Amino acid sequence: MSVRVVVADDQELVRAGFAMILDAQPDIDVVAEAGDGFAAVAAVREHRPDVVLLDIRMPGMDGIEAARIVCAETASKVIMLTTFDRDDYLFDALRAGAAGFLLKDVRRDDLAHAVRVVAAGESLLAPAATRRLISQFTTGGARPVLPDRRLDALTARERETLRLLADGLTNAEIAAALVVSEHTVKTHVSNVLTKLGLRDRVQAVIVAYETGLTVPGQR
Known part of the structure; x- marks a missing residue:
């Protein structure tokens, strides 16, 4: 059974690129894309995906608030996306229930692996950046x-x-x-x-x- 994913990012090229990489995997199915937090929450409510990739910084509703709603209302696992390896809002996102985060320059194999790990109920704790940020x-x-x-x-x-x-x-x-x-x-x-x-x-x-x-x- 495929891992169902929603990809949310306000940058169309980034969003489309992530969706293309994940859709190319035989065990992953991108069921929806979203350009802001409101659209992301709506997509999650409609499709009930296993994993949601949420950009931290989006117009309207940002990824943190979207993560808070998604984690409170559904069983979907959230992975936060950020351009930065230090983000002042990351800790709030983790406390909201996000299962971890990825930098947007993540390698394609690591992206697919992260989705599988989180869908299996694990968290993205291994990357050194995650531990460093949580510590800070x-x-x-x-x-x-x-x-x-x-x-x-x-x-x-x-x-x-x-x-x-x-x-x-x-x-x-x-x-x-x-x-x-x-x-x-x-x-x-x-x-x-x-x-x-x-x-x-x-x-x-x-x-x-x-x-x-x-x-x-x-x-």
């Missing part, structure tokens, strides 16, 4: 002064899983680090998301930074 936006004076009790519900092993996840490790790498099976890691990750009331792994990483469980630059 969750620090710099934003660390809570009072103790953060959100992690109290987690077991010691679940905390360690969250810390490794925030370091950008895959399930296989976490399993190797903890000397457990990947199935056990998936269970730990699922427990973390459920106990913290989170949508996906990206939001879990944000919590890890916000609570001080993970400190940028430390491994």
Whole structure:
């Protein structure tokens, strides 16, 4: 079954190029294109795609607000698109529920891979730029002064899983680090998301930074 995708970008050539690359994949089907946030939300409501590519900066309704609506109303996974590797609004997009982001100069193979990864329920945490941006936006004076009790519900092993996840490790790498099976890691990750009331792994990483469980630059 094909992964259904909506591509939203106000630059027609960029939008058409992404759509052409994805449509050329045997397992990906672009069901709609949109030139602004309003059109993107309308397309998602009509087609209920698996994945939505949203440009952060669009006229009318920007990608962040569109992501917030899409993530609140549907099960569609959102990938943010940006020209910049540092965007002041990226953290807001991740908190809105976006599964990650891509720079617009992404290679065609990486674009298709990203869509498949997100459609499968994973998040785009591996790219170094993603981790760097999450780190920047969750620090710099934003660390809570009072103790953060959100992690109290987690077991010691679940905390360690969250810390490794925030370091950008895959399930296989976490399993190797903890000397457990990947199935056990998936269970730990699922427990973390459920106990913290989170949508996906990206939001879990944000919590890890916000609570001080993970400190940028430390491994």
